[in-house]
Amino acid sequence: MVKSVCTGCSLLCEDIDLTLKAGGVGEANNLCRKGFGHFSALFNERTIPRVDNQDASLDQAISEAAKILRNAKNPLLYGWSSSSQEAQKVGIDLARKLGAVIDDTTSFCQDVLMDLVLKGKVPTCTLDDVRNFADIMIFWGSDPTNSHPRHLSRFSYYPRGEKRQKGYEVERDSIAVDVRKSSTAKLCKYYFKVAPGDDADFINSVISVLDGKIPRVGDKKKMIELGTVLRKAEFGVIFPGLGLVSALQDQMSLLEALLAKLNSIKPYKVIPTAEHFNARGFNQLLMSETGFINRVSFKDGVSSNPDLGIVGASRSCDAALIIGSDPLSELPFGVARRLAKMPLIAIDPRRSLTTDASRVVIPSAMYGLESGGSAIRTDGVKVSFSSPYPAEKPNDEEILKRIMEAI
DSSP states (O other), X not given: OEXXXXXXXXXXXXXXXXXXXXXXXXXXXXXXXXXXXXXXXXXXSBOOOEETTEEOOXXXXXXXXXXXXXXXXXXXXXXXXXXXXXXXXXXXXXXXXXXOEEEEGGGGTTHHHHHHHHTTXXXXXXXXXXXXXXXXXXXXXXOHXXXXXXXXIIIIXXXXXXXXXXXXXXXXXXXXXXXXXXXXXHHSSEEEEOOTTOHHHHHHHHHHHHTTOOOSSSOHHHHHHHHHHHHHOSSEEEEEOHHHHHHHGGGTHHHHHHHHHHHTTSOXXXXXXXXXXXXXXXHXXXXXXXXXXXXXXXXXXXXXOGGGSHHHHHHHOSEEEEESOOHHHHSOHHHHHHHHTSOEEEEOSBOOHHHHHOSEEEOOOOBTTTBOEEEEOTTSOEEEEOOSSOOSXXXXXXXXXXXXXXX
C-alpha cells in the first residue's frame, strides 16, 4: 500500500492508504465512497490529445492551444478549483501575459462567502479546531454527509477531540437548517426547515430571539429553544453551503450581523463547505496577487466586476481555456451554449461534455495519485501531496508552462 492525499473534495484527507490493480483501485483504507469514485475514475474515460476532433500528439495539442489563445482578442481562462497551487500561479501569470479574463468555479456558487472569510469579515477557524473544541455545529444549506462524506466522522461531529473527549453522545450538539431533511439533517439533534429563499427571514428571527424578542417567523417555541441552545455553546461553528449562499445572494450582510450577535455572546466561527479540492486555494492566491478572489481581467491593468464572471464572460470572450472543470454540464444551458460556440481548449485528466465539445483537448495527470503539488483545504490549511503512481502525462502546471512558452 502507498500513502496518498485524496483530491475528491476540499477536505483533502491525508490518511489514505491504497493499492491499484489492473483497471481500478485495489485495497483502500480511509477512502470514502466519493474518494473511491474519484480515484476509480482514473481508469475510465481518460482523455487523449485531440485537435478538431482528430487524434493528435501532445505537442500538436499544445501548439494549437497556444495559437488559439494568441489570436484571441478577449480570452477566458476558467476552472482552476481542481488544480494545484503551483498550476494556479502559472495560470494567473498566463492570464496576465494574454490580458485575459480569469475566473473559477466559485463565481457561480460560494464566492461571496469566500470573499467574507478571506477578508476577515466573518470569523473562521480550522477543522482541527472544530474537532478539538466545538460543541455546537450548524449545517446551514449544506449536506456534508453526501458532499464531504468524512466531514462528520473526521472533524465535525463524531470524533473525540482534545477537549471534546466524550464526542457527540454527550458533548456535541448539531443543528441543520435546510429546505429539506437531508442526510445530514437526519443525523442532527435539531432540524429547522426553511422555505426556499426564506433564510434571510430565519436569520432575522434568530437575531430577534438572541435579543430577547419574540420571533416573527417560524415556530416561536422552537425558535426560542434554538436561542437557548445557541447561548449555551462554548464554541460554535457554522458550515454554510450553497443553499444558504444562494438564498441570501446580495444579503450576505445578514450573515455578518448574525455572526456579530452570536460572537457578542460566545465564540462562533464559519467554515465554507467548498466542493472542489482547491477552490479556496485559487481564491486566496488570486486575492494575494490582485486583491480580488475571482472575475479578474488583465486587459487594461487589473480590474474585477460581476460581468467578468463565467456568465458575463460567456457573452464577451472569444476563446476559452477550461481547466479541470466541466462548465458545459454544470452551468445553465444558456451559458453552456454560448461557451460551446467559441473555440474551447480543455485541460483535464477525464473525458466530459466539455472535453467532447472542445476544439483542443490536452490530457493531464490526476492530482494526489499521478501528480504531486499543494492545495488549500476548505478551512485554509495548506496540504502538500506527492505522486505515489507517477503518470506519463504532464500535470496542469507543466502543460500551462509549455503553452506560455509556445505563445
